Amino acid sequence: MSQNAPALPPLPWFGQPSARAWRCEPAPAEVWAFHSSLPGYVPTPLTELPPLATELRVGRVFVKDESCRLGLPAFKALGASWAVHRVLAERATSNDEPGPVTLVTATDGNHGRAVARTARLLGQHAHVFVPQGVHPQAVAAIVAEQAKVTEVCGPYDEAVRQAAEAAAAPDGVLVQDTAWAGYEQIPGWIVEGYSTLCAEIDRQLANEGVVGGPDLVSIPVGVGSLAQAVLTHYRSRPSGWAPALLAVEPEAAACVLQSLTLGEPVSVTTGHTTMAGLNCGTPSSIAWPHLRGGLDAAVAVPDSDSARAAARLAALGVSSGPCGAATLAGLRTVLTGGSAEERRTALGLGPSSVVVLLSTEGTAANPLSGVDH
Structure with missing residues (x-):
């Protein structure tokens, strides 16, 4: 069970040199x-952006562009579709009546829309619970998928609590993308489901030589x-080569950075951020062992850095919302300023290194970004 984090000074960077030796089991091949x-x-x-490679002083930079995934403007459909497939398959083989169910979830936008789309299809x-501060256009997009929406007067963690209570109804199934003790299978x-994104990157990089x-x-x-999915993909290889893995969070919701710093999972009080999909105060219980063991580094960035990164990606032809652009903002933070050369060395980056930025949403996924402002 997570505890509330004590007050700490700003911690923009955390590194652990043993991460590339950590190993886990792979995701299912199917x-x-x-x-x-x-x-x-x-x-x-997977789009190569040579100007970013020059700016960051590395060999090549690629952006995995999730601005259109299975008809939605974010990667979340991968996890929702696989999880609902497994839920319905389990019900079909059990003794329960295989009638329609109500898929219940809490969301800052993209996950809830993906669950609602999957349910409709x-x-x-x-039934989707949204926390305080989610933009009305994001709520409208979920409603358009024919879902019932309940707006919660509170943060994301409170929306998760209420969704879990609602899912206790006889026809309810909680399809939540965070885990806690007693709720980990789904x-x-x-x-x-997210492992497909990494499998695609493998094939695409091979095609790029x-x-x-x-x-x-x-x-x-x-x-x-x-x-966790990215860590599972790259840390399940038996030996030899392994990439450095960098986690990027908003300064207003840096629960993973705080947890890594303290060495145990903690909950933090979140604030407002345009990176709405990352505005989470508690690490997932099943993700935590992977984060603690396999992440090379974690960094927190302000909204202004994410906005500048989104504008830079847009100028290079990539549609990226604040959450997706956070990966560029975080890497810029790590590779510039005081002690940048030490951090570059710790991550094993040199003039021939290949970097992949995961841009997990397009501007259409976040009404506060880009043309959807």
């Missing part, structure tokens, strides 16, 4: 095959589920 069978599935682009119901399936894989992957982090 996840990619499942996604490949879905109508409209195509791998999202499969003839199920959806969040684990969501994490497995990159042997072995990237030297660093920069990952936006809320509760840590996507980071």
Whole structure:
């Protein structure tokens, strides 16, 4: 059980040199095959941006562009579709009546919309709880998927609590992308679903002549589920090469950075941030062992840095909302300023290094960003 974090001074950087030696079990191989069978599935682009490589003083920079994934403007459909597939398969093989269910979740926007879309396509119901501060356009997008929406007077963690209570109804199933003691199976399936993103990167880098894989992957982090999937992918290889993995959070919700600094999972009081999908105060219980063991580094960035990064990506032809652009903002923070050369050395970055930035949403996913302001 997470505890409240004591007050700490700002901690923009945390590093652990042993991370690349940490190992775990791989994700199931059948996840990619499942996604490949879905109508409209195509791998999202991996776009090379040479100007960023020059700016960051590395060999090559690629952006995994999740601005359109299975018809939605963010990567979340990967986890939601696989988890709901597993939920319905389990119910079909059990003694329960396999009638329609209500898929219940809490969200800052993208995950809830993905669950609602999946429910609509499969003839199920959806009930989505949204915390205070979610933009009305994001709520409207969920409603458009024919979901019931309940707006909560409180932060994300309170929305999760209320969603869990509502899912206790006889036809309810909680499909939440964070885990806690006693609720870990479905969040684990969501994490497995994200593995398709990493499998695509492997194939795309090979097609670009990159042997072995990237030297660093920069990952936006809320509760840590996507980071867990990336860690599982790159830390499940038996030996040899492993990339550096960097987690990036908003300064207003740096629960992973605080937890890593203290050496145990803690909850933090979150503030307002335009990086709404990362505005989470408690690490997922199943993500935490992976974050603690396998992350090379974590950094927190202000909204202004994320906005500048989004503008830079837009100028280079990549649509990225504040959460997606956080990965560029975080890497810029790490590789500039005082002690930058020490951090560069700690991450193993040199003039020939290959970097992948995960841009997890397009501007359409976040009404506070870009043209959807």
